[in-house]
Amino acid sequence: VTHELSGIGTGTIIYCLESRLGIRGCFMTGVRPVFPDRGFIGRARTLRCLPPRTDLVQAQREAGVPTPHRAAIDGIGEGEVLVIEARGELDAAVVGDVLAARVKAAGGAGIVTDGCVRDLPGLRALDFPIFSAGVHASTFSNRHLGIAVDVPVSCGRVTVLPGDLLVGDEEGVAVVPGSVSEKLAVMAREQEELDEFSLRKIAQGAPLSRAFPLDAAYRAEFDGQRKETS
Amino acid sequence: VTHELSGIGTGTIIYCLESRLGIRGCFMTGVRPVFPDRGFIGRARTLRCLPPRTDLVQAQREAGVPTPHRAAIDGIGEGEVLVIEARGELDAAVVGDVLAARVKAAGGAGIVTDGCVRDLPGLRALDFPIFSAGVHASTFSNRHLGIAVDVPVSCGRVTVLPGDLLVGDEEGVAVVPGSVSEKLAVMAREQEELDEFSLRKIAQGAPLSRAFPLDAAYRAEFDGQRKETS
Amino acid sequence: VTHELSGIGTGTIIYCLESRLGIRGCFMTGVRPVFPDRGFIGRARTLRCLPPRTDLVQAQREAGVPTPHRAAIDGIGEGEVLVIEARGELDAAVVGDVLAARVKAAGGAGIVTDGCVRDLPGLRALDFPIFSAGVHASTFSNRHLGIAVDVPVSCGRVTVLPGDLLVGDEEGVAVVPGSVSEKLAVMAREQEELDEFSLRKIAQGAPLSRAFPLDAAYRAEFDGQRKETS
Amino acid sequence: VTHELSGIGTGTIIYCLESRLGIRGCFMTGVRPVFPDRGFIGRARTLRCLPPRTDLVQAQREAGVPTPHRAAIDGIGEGEVLVIEARGELDAAVVGDVLAARVKAAGGAGIVTDGCVRDLPGLRALDFPIFSAGVHASTFSNRHLGIAVDVPVSCGRVTVLPGDLLVGDEEGVAVVPGSVSEKLAVMAREQEELDEFSLRKIAQGAPLSRAFPLDAAYRAEFDGQRKETS
Amino acid sequence: VTHELSGIGTGTIIYCLESRLGIRGCFMTGVRPVFPDRGFIGRARTLRCLPPRTDLVQAQREAGVPTPHRAAIDGIGEGEVLVIEARGELDAAVVGDVLAARVKAAGGAGIVTDGCVRDLPGLRALDFPIFSAGVHASTFSNRHLGIAVDVPVSCGRVTVLPGDLLVGDEEGVAVVPGSVSEKLAVMAREQEELDEFSLRKIAQGAPLSRAFPLDAAYRAEFDGQRKETS
């Protein structure tokens, strides 16, 4: 999908959110790309998992309807990122290759969890963006009970609401509050230009005190260049 | 309140749930009584907290309605236990003495959280059952955003549904699945009689192999005594 | 010592710092009173400890001068609180009864560490305010090398500067930035009056929505009472 | 070595163990391949390490016989996997390149530990399957005392008995209880066929509700295909 | 029991072991008295627990002999301390009141574990020394499989051999290597005299640099006093 934030790294997104818009709490801790070269942009579809409790597990099995775990996956929409709250649990997986394949086939943009994934070779073959806190072969029900779809979740110590815009790259996963998405896209591209200018000057020997942020002389030079190229 | 489980310890409750009913995942880890001599029995009213995200915090402030955090407390009903999911966060509190006072005044049975509480002297003065993972004076919004009232929560690695029966004593907090509450009460009293008998025999020198569980001879003696006393 | 903050709890101090002055990061996490009924007020004298490295330990032994560990203690002044940065290390102690006795005898106000203390019976006999993250009998050099006295330290995830005002009570330890100490004392006493009023109204059945913070009617009543008593 | 489980991934093994045989607790947590492309199958030879205690370390040094640490390695047999219990210790290694070279030269199938390994460049040159919880250059005796060879151990929160069959691949390490090994091999190959069929249908757009597990129609198709190919 | 170390605190024991005998690694981390006023001295009887694995749990159930868990307890001898290795597991208990009652009735000196205990009210009624890393009502088999009795174990990061002398007091648990027990008793009593002298001088205003360790003048005074009293 083309998106106004396409090509902008999560580093720049978070820098702009925090330093220019004063919005904090948007980058997931401990959630890393399983395959570092596969990023994504998409809207969050969420699944909340709770610890298993025998009576609730049984009730869900006997209910005769798809569990939230399966419903969340089967019902994923075009361009959606499946965000699975797993309470940082590292002793069991929340998805394997078959479930991930369904997310991909249904047009999903990626899978993000602060738990683990399984079937690593199968996931690799799938060639799909997957971000997790780890890899573990034990199956879902060892540690999880899917409890609700498309409710607010916590993932990697970040609050994600259904519909939130998420961006994933080799650095990790950023959540972009919907209301600032457009403004942020403009800022972020500007920031990238600024950073490139700073990096060039620094490479030439300029100290931070002159080149980051730009002092008056460099700022003038930067503004001059921008005028030319626009 | 009188309740069929009144006077039964959480140890016996969990033993019966696990060993006799095969129900696991009902005792909270790391949630301890702030005041060990204050236990409770009550139905769960739940509050779910997520990590703060600047835009959501602001939206909630500007919404002009009570936050879920305050709504959960103000609306508590007679005999309800407020269960606050705090994701094990030990760097800020979820309630202090004033909020706890409201839970008490409204007829609440207790407060349980896997986060921290604050205003320890005030809480002590309140003389009310409070169970937490710790004590920390920093205020709620440093680490939390109340997001929903009376939804399923995770507390101390246990899933709690609104309306679940909770029992707290010096050992900690047990969740009793509603469907087994009556059956459990009968079992638990029976188990306590059995345990007392075992303890008496063990104190007299009997080995576990005879007295726990009871061998045939002790079982006959136990059954004989029960007949007499009933 | 009499101090403008005498009698004010750390809960109220932190509430005022955070909610009214916008100052965060002042309450120590995981640092609890070893003896809950012994609080203190005092100025910080700091000791910074680093992990032991054989060559540095030897150099210090051969230097022929008191180690920073001992110098920090021997040189403590009247009313000072010894704050020992121990990097959260729970496998060895930073002080025992003899060193603590020296702090007390020299007029120190208390000892605070995010490490452990040892000689618990001796410390109890000493009857002195001691706050730590735990108790462990292993001696200092197993995990620590005292490196500097009266430099900024981190203790319980709070930055403490030499000379900072510290308050300890059964809730834990608060750091009061020097510049706001007077202002804070006034605010805190006011806040305690407000809280008492709120608590009274809540005990009488008022909801949070009326009594915390006070609505217009209650505010008028509170102001009226204050005028009378002043 | 050829083995009935050759070519079966740990993901499939654990799925079959858990979901079809009801056997849990067989996949190691936090034990990852140091070189992801080097898997193994082999029987466990175990080494148990305990924390060092000065008197025991000295006694072992003075005993005049190889320590359990060295005996475990020198005596490894053809096709055996050395499993070293290291209590999750991340501050020192349990083997480096020289010890690992001996395991390889003696015909060992791999090395597995929930501690760390050292000499990473040397290990890479060795081209041998090594699975660990981390990498750390500090030597064994900093954190470990080898105490026993070929006793039951805990590794990555999994119990391993001497002689247990272990499989390692890029996902991690699975333990296969001896009694089910043959049955499991059959199941696992069947499961892989099923999963491939599910993956194909899902790629073509089938939802989980039809393709995982297979509904009646897909099941018939699958069975028909199997008949043809067999 | 009378013992040469009776009345010596674990603080003094560890100080002498570490500072005078150079023996480290003898004080348990995170293992605290459940009832701080109940200490003990005794010889270790050990029980090693591993994580449960379905097939091994079943095999043990079908074996028709007492499990190691029960055998360790039933066979405890006069003056023995039951040391249970629980790998720091905080989600389930290793003993409750009935099992602990058997240890007491059989003449055991105490129970020590780096896991949890259950039935807190019952344990309190038992009036017996119990040291643990926590309290949790879930039963043994949720997290443990007793695997061996009287083998070396790790408890609180300390290696304990069957027969080792253990001392527990309000500070925690120290292991005394058998070979140094007598020597240590003499040293420890001497050290306590020295510490008392140091504490007295420090209380009178002496700095550490004179009183800990004693300088020449104080040493002479101390030696003079000792001569008089002997």
Add this chain to the structure above:
Amino acid sequence: VTHELSGIGTGTIIYCLESRLGIRGCFMTGVRPVFPDRGFIGRARTLRCLPPRTDLVQAQREAGVPTPHRAAIDGIGEGEVLVIEARGELDAAVVGDVLAARVKAAGGAGIVTDGCVRDLPGLRALDFPIFSAGVHASTFSNRHLGIAVDVPVSCGRVTVLPGDLLVGDEEGVAVVPGSVSEKLAVMAREQEELDEFSLRKIAQGAPLSRAFPLDAAYRAEFDGQRKETS
């Protein structure tokens, strides 16, 4: 830069420090190369970070001089390694691509931190040795306040003094105490020859008991070869 330790791995350095010089505590735990093929040798320039406290952050902003964070970087010298103490904080970064570019341009040898770095794609483009405990896009001030330059720091549980020699490779980071640097270089080269000899013999089937350390026969062979090649 050429250096006497050039080409020696951290594994060999630590082995020699620990086993031959008795110097422990020199290898960082949990600090890994962000780009495993980029090592370094250099002298430490240190930056100490403490947790942010609102009043101190503001004071630093208003001071009108470069913060220690920026001063540490801008003032880095030829061949220096920037070592940033970050208290193991995994929720925010200490440097990104622009700051790292300045370290490189100023002739720095590398960056080492027990915190996180950000701008992973930019850092990759920079082609510079960077060692950290993780990657996180959140900016410095979320978790850090730079407090002092060129003071002793703790990084990865190792004490680093300004001017200490540091070596980084794919295994991690070793600190070489200045006083032993020359001696160590000789030992380390000797050790590498020995290890190569051991590895060759082991590959040919020799057991550890003969080849590591070398027995008399192998030692003679080794000494003979050395004489020839020198």
